[in-house]
Amino acid sequence: MEKGTSFLFAGVHFNKKKFSTDFSRFQKKKENDELVENLSLNENRESDESEEEEKDEEKVRVKKRKRKAVGSGPSESVEGFSVFKSSKSVEATVKEENEKTEKKLSQEKKKFYQQQERDALFRKEHNIHVAGNTVPSPLTDFEELSSRYGCKAKLLRNLADLGIKQPTPIQRQAIPILLSGRECFACAPTGSGKTLAFVCPMLMKLKPASKDGVGAVILCPTRELASQTIRECKKFAEGSKFCIKLMTKQLIRKADLSKFSCDILVSTPLRLKLAIRKKKLNLSRVQYLVLDESDKLFELGLLKQIDCIVKACSNPSIVRSLFSATLPDFVEELARTIMHDAVRVIIGRKNTASENVKQKLVFAGSEEGKLLALRQSFAESLNPPVLIFVQSKERAKELYAELLVDDIRVDVIHSDLTQEQRDSAVDNFRAGKTWVLIATDVIARGMDFKAINCVINYDFPDSTSAYIHRIGRSGRAGRSGQAITLYTEEDIPFLRNIANEMKSSGSVFPSWAIGLQKKKWKKHRPRRDTISTTPRDKGEKKK
Numbered sequence: 001m002e003k004g005t006s007f008l009f010a011g012v013h014f015n016k017k018k019f020s021t022d023f024s025r026f027q028k029k030k031e032n033d034e035l036v037e038n039l040s041l042n043e044n045r046e047s048d049e050s051e052e053e054e055k056d057e058e059k060v061r062v063k064k065r066k067r068k069a070v071g072s073g074p075s076e077s078v079e080g081f082s083v084f085k086s087s088k089s090v091e092a093t094v095k096e097e098n099e100k101t102e103k104k105l106s107q108e109k110k111k112f113y114q115q116q117e118r119d120a121l122f123r124k125e126h127n128i129h130v131a132g133n134t135v136p137s138p139l140t141d142f143e144e145l146s147s148r149y150g151c152k153a154k155l156l157r158n159l160a161d162l163g164i165k166q167p168t169p170i171q172r173q174a175i176p177i178l179l180s181g182r183e184c185f186a187c188a189p190t191g192s193g194k195t196l197a198f199v200c201p202m203l204m205k206l207k208p209a210s211k212d213g214v215g216a217v218i219l220c221p222t223r224e225l226a227s228q229t230i231r232e233c234k235k236f237a238e239g240s241k242f243c244i245k246l247m248t249k250q251l252i253r254k255a256d257l258s259k260f261s262c263d264i265l266v267s268t269p270l271r272l273k274l275a276i277r278k279k280k281l282n283l284s285r286v287q288y289l290v291l292d293e294s295d296k297l298f299e300l301g302l303l304k305q306i307d308c309i310v311k312a313c314s315n316p317s318i319v320r321s322l323f324s325a326t327l328p329d330f331v332e333e334l335a336r337t338i339m340h341d342a343v344r345v346i347i348g349r350k351n352t353a354s355e356n357v358k359q360k361l362v363f364a365g366s367e368e369g370k371l372l373a374l375r376q377s378f379a380e381s382l383n384p385p386v387l388i389f390v391q392s393k394e395r396a397k398e399l400y401a402e403l404l405v406d407d408i409r410v411d412v413i414h415s416d417l418t419q420e421q422r423d424s425a426v427d428n429f430r431a432g433k434t435w436v437l438i439a440t441d442v443i444a445r446g447m448d449f450k451a452i453n454c455v456i457n458y459d460f461p462d463s464t465s466a467y468i469h470r471i472g473r474s475g476r477a478g479r480s481g482q483a484i485t486l487y488t489e490e491d492i493p494f495l496r497n498i499a500n501e502m503k504s505s506g507s508v509f510p511s512w513a514i515g516l517q518k519k520k521w522k523k524h525r526p527r528r529d530t531i532s533t534t535p536r537d538k539g540e541k542k543k
């Protein structure tokens, strides 16, 4: 029997070596515990040196245990020793630590709720409506991109140089969502800066000039919009090494695109599908996929192409987003099937025309009456630039032929023209060389012509969304604009829809039209008389 052990252990051979760990625990406990103190006093001590070593080791062990005990709660004080008084001090520490943690947690909770309250007020002020799990706070200004997300000064300088000083509501909310790696579908009025909302996160997150495949894909429904998006991206990225590319015919002619790399790739769905299917374009590294004018892209004709592209963008951590000024319910439903934990962002009221556009409905009686009304308004007050929409390329050609003789600087754009002719029509209109541009719906969406004074719907639009997008070519980036819609007898059944749009976007509207019978409005393109002032026989009508 060990000498000096207490009576508690009388008759028991205490093997110090075998129970060295527990023994040393006792050694440590003596600081706080009477019983252990007695034990240690009666103990036959070994040499001072080994004692000291043991103590040091034990100090470390006890410290570790204390930490563990604090972490796992008061009921789990140092294993096997809770019967001793010494556990009290541990319990006290644990209690203290717990109180501290609880206090900290409750402070954090309070802070979180306060921030949520501030966010809600801020969103209300800016007409931002969100739905989704813990939506990131909106931006109060562009500087927050640096303080919250480490944005490089160069990008902010570029924005300032472009006159972009304060974020628009869609930018305030969509940018933090995409930067946080969350997917989103967003509906914001025409001309409210959706392009920057989805390009900015790419320019902040992607590594410039990466040779690691394609970094981001932006899909646009038309070639014109894709070219415009490229131009915008390049302006925002000015002075950086970002490689921003348009998927062109020439690029597709290349034999193999499997090694193709660029940071941002902009394309129409058909071109991109061809590149994937025929030229083995690899999109498995894409980090951002944007469907701009998403409702157009989800129309039946394009759905298969979109499906192929979405599948090809197979990176599991991809961030997908949908943007448009009109977001029908069926698009939201489809979007939910491909997106993960997406945030829904609506600015103002969903599917509503821009409030910056003053809208007017004018009864023109007949096709001849339309041409007369147009000529008269040009004679009285032609305030260029003016954009005129007609329902088909044939009618675009007819109206163009009529206006050419009027000595007006007029041009036309439709799908029968070559790409070069279309590009030059857009460029000349942008540069102010042409005052009046006649167009089909090919440029109704997304096109950003600065300061269009007036949009004229020479032919009644074929749907509410077509109306919203057409008149949205005016009244952009906070400017005011005007839209005139001519109508004839054939269009009256659909007037109600336009009047409702006028009402909800704050324009003066004909209240009698609101009372008209409700009629489903889809692809309303009636056969109309040829656009001509040349008198013709009645039998010649409606060829």
Ligand SMILES: Nc1ncnc2c1ncn2[C@@H]1O[C@H](COP(=O)(O)OP(=O)(O)OP(=O)(O)O)[C@@H](O)[C@H]1O
Pocket: 163, 164, 165, 166, 167, 168, 171, 188, 189, 190, 191, 192, 193, 194, 195, 196, 324, 325, 445, 446, 447, 448, 472, 476, 477
């Ligand atoms: N924060 C901002 N401040 C001022 N101007 C801005 C801002 N953001 C974008 N703009 C400008 O506003 C114009 C419209 O932007 P953009 O084309 O992105 O609108 P949009 O919402 O995509 O419109 P649409 O629905 O017609 O496609 C552009 O000329 C753009 O440079």
